[in-house]
Amino acid sequence: xxxxxxxxxxxxxxxxxxLGFFTESEQLLEKWQLPxxxxxxxxxxxxxxxxxxxxxxxxxxxxxTDIIGMGVGVPGTVDGFGAVHGSVNLGWKTVAIKDAxxxxxxxxxxxxxxxxxxxxxxxxxxxxxxYDSIAMLTLGTGVGGALILDGKLQKGANGCAGEVGHICVRxxxxxxxxxxxxxxxxxxxxxxxxxxxxxxxxxxxxxxxMTPDSLSAKSVFEAAQAGDAAALAAVDxxxxxxGRALNCIAVVCDPQVFIIGGGVSAAGEFLRxxxxxxxxxxxxxxxxxxxxxxxxxKNDAGIWGAADLFLKAGQC
Amino acid sequence: xxxxxxxxxxxxxxxxxxLGFFTESEQLLEKWQLPxxxxxxxxxxxxxxxxxxxxxxxxxxxxxTDIIGMGVGVPGTVDGFGAVHGSVNLGWKTVAIKDAxxxxxxxxxxxxxxxxxxxxxxxxxxxxxxYDSIAMLTLGTGVGGALILDGKLQKGANGCAGEVGHICVRxxxxxxxxxxxxxxxxxxxxxxxxxxxxxxxxxxxxxxxMTPDSLSAKSVFEAAQAGDAAALAAVDxxxxxxGRALNCIAVVCDPQVFIIGGGVSAAGEFLRxxxxxxxxxxxxxxxxxxxxxxxxxKNDAGIWGAADLFLKAGQC
Numbered sequence: 001x002x003x004x005x006x007x008x009x010x011x012x013x014x015x016x017x018x019l020g021f022f023t024e025s026e027q028l029l030e031k032w033q034l035p036x037x038x039x040x041x042x043x044x045x046x047x048x049x050x051x052x053x054x055x056x057x058x059x060x061x062x063x064x065t066d067i068i069g070m071g072v073g074v075p076g077t078v079d080g081f082g083a084v085h086g087s088v089n090l091g092w093k094t095v096a097i098k099d100a101x102x103x104x105x106x107x108x109x110x111x112x113x114x115x116x117x118x119x120x121x122x123x124x125x126x127x128x129x130x131y132d133s134i135a136m137l138t139l140g141t142g143v144g145g146a147l148i149l150d151g152k153l154q155k156g157a158n159g160c161a162g163e164v165g166h167i168c169v170r171x172x173x174x175x176x177x178x179x180x181x182x183x184x185x186x187x188x189x190x191x192x193x194x195x196x197x198x199x200x201x202x203x204x205x206x207x208x209x210m211t212p213d214s215l216s217a218k219s220v221f222e223a224a225q226a227g228d229a230a231a232l233a234a235v236d237x238x239x240x241x242x243g244r245a246l247n248c249i250a251v252v253c254d255p256q257v258f259i260i261g262g263g264v265s266a267a268g269e270f271l272r273x274x275x276x277x278x279x280x281x282x283x284x285x286x287x288x289x290x291x292x293x294x295x296x297x298k299n300d301a302g303i304w305g306a307a308d309l310f311l312k313a314g315q316c
Numbered sequence: 317x318x319x320x321x322x323x324x325x326x327x328x329x330x331x332x333x334x335l336g337f338f339t340e341s342e343q344l345l346e347k348w349q350l351p352x353x354x355x356x357x358x359x360x361x362x363x364x365x366x367x368x369x370x371x372x373x374x375x376x377x378x379x380x381t382d383i384i385g386m387g388v389g390v391p392g393t394v395d396g397f398g399a400v401h402g403s404v405n406l407g408w409k410t411v412a413i414k415d416a417x418x419x420x421x422x423x424x425x426x427x428x429x430x431x432x433x434x435x436x437x438x439x440x441x442x443x444x445x446x447y448d449s450i451a452m453l454t455l456g457t458g459v460g461g462a463l464i465l466d467g468k469l470q471k472g473a474n475g476c477a478g479e480v481g482h483i484c485v486r487x488x489x490x491x492x493x494x495x496x497x498x499x500x501x502x503x504x505x506x507x508x509x510x511x512x513x514x515x516x517x518x519x520x521x522x523x524x525x526m527t528p529d530s531l532s533a534k535s536v537f538e539a540a541q542a543g544d545a546a547a548l549a550a551v552d553x554x555x556x557x558x559g560r561a562l563n564c565i566a567v568v569c570d571p572q573v574f575i576i577g578g579g580v581s582a583a584g585e586f587l588r589x590x591x592x593x594x595x596x597x598x599x600x601x602x603x604x605x606x607x608x609x610x611x612x613x614k615n616d617a618g619i620w621g622a623a624d625l626f627l628k629a630g631q632c
Contacts, residue, residue, distance in 0.1 A: 154569055160600060161570040164567060168560065168564065172488055247484065248564050253463060253470055255473060285476055288474075
């Protein structure tokens, strides 16, 4: 395969490192994962990643000169030099990812925040394909997000663009979010937030299918879909708070589509319909016409987005 | 002056039409205004505008071929063809401004919403000069706004980008905003909103310098600056609601600077400090580092921004 060019897309997470091997014509040829190191030793992790890539190159008879580059997504704030400044999930302080990986693998490396990478993945290859401007909300342990306007990822003057988990959606909240404020979207629309809402509803319900001590976002959605009133109330509250956040995003930058991703979005159409119901009812003017979609690429969004740092995104 | 090229910037408002005569090197040579027609007769207004421009051209020995074009700001939603769709302030329904003016004046015309034009003016020539990304909040009878990111005016998928007057800043509000929702920024940070807040405070105050029956935003600020407790409480509430809105804008798109414009911004540093106090205290992470400035161009922002539709903005 002498004339073809390849790209690696790598998504570094707290539990696993996902890797993808792509052609320059945007085909995912192979994907695999490595367990993530939990000791915070970034140098050892980079060595393992590059070793794994070299094994893949050998197996596919790919030379180093056939590789356009490697895109990397990482949970943390990434600066313009490809260094991450503090990753709570990985136990990293400042790590010069781009420099470290380039010196090991000898081809070009680009680094992006993982939520941004996932949004780029959905934008180029997933649920937002064909749109120009998207707001992505990633509902996981917390609520992350990313904003792409006119095909360009927005980072913001202080790296805070797309931090939509910290839109205040309830000004009378007295519980504190991890950021220190009260009433952040993350307090209601993360997996943790939904479980908290469900526990509150279960406590005051006469009967419920939910067992408050062993709740997960998944089990709350299952109970809600089985018609459990307490679970339905919790999901309804979560969707209303999401509607408020979308409304706020809309009057600021009015994207064509809202993409709901992250583990909690596995609830799919059931969740989407509930968000739509609330959003359409409160949306400002014509902004209510924007689409709301569930992310398509699931766990692969990160490797697609990372690879795209060398494909379409690099051309913006 | 055979080699020089000129631009007209026109700001159509409900009480006056402001006109500016600019060189292509961004000098304002002359400005003047006409009374605005109140009968909703757009054709007659366009005729008066073009007549006034022709008089200006004759006085300056400027030929039609010396004019690069005319930019126009208008209060209403402007489509991609330079037509406005509904202007409550002017009593217009759909008016094809660009077509009508071009056929009268025989040079190129570009049309933009007036809040967007004012933001472009501040961006290129005023308080936001030198910044790449700004959010402008125009505090007048209502609260308008505009968003410029990476030097580009954002309109949004449905024309709603920058409609920051409709960010919900108080979820427990029971009074309705003109848009139908409750708790919009406009209900607290417009001139009307501030007067409402001041009346409430005056009613429950033991004594106040304010006379509730003849209040204006200006008189509320004067009383506040004189130390009147009720007026200070009203301004403080307004500034807190503005802080909430800035915080919300920041976690969505994180601009480098917030520009506070419109008639209410005449309160200047007194208002700015109060907004800063609230915003800095609640801002998310590094977003608190963004600047907050009072608009500089005042009533001229619109003509500058309109002219800039043919200058820098046209190059974006």
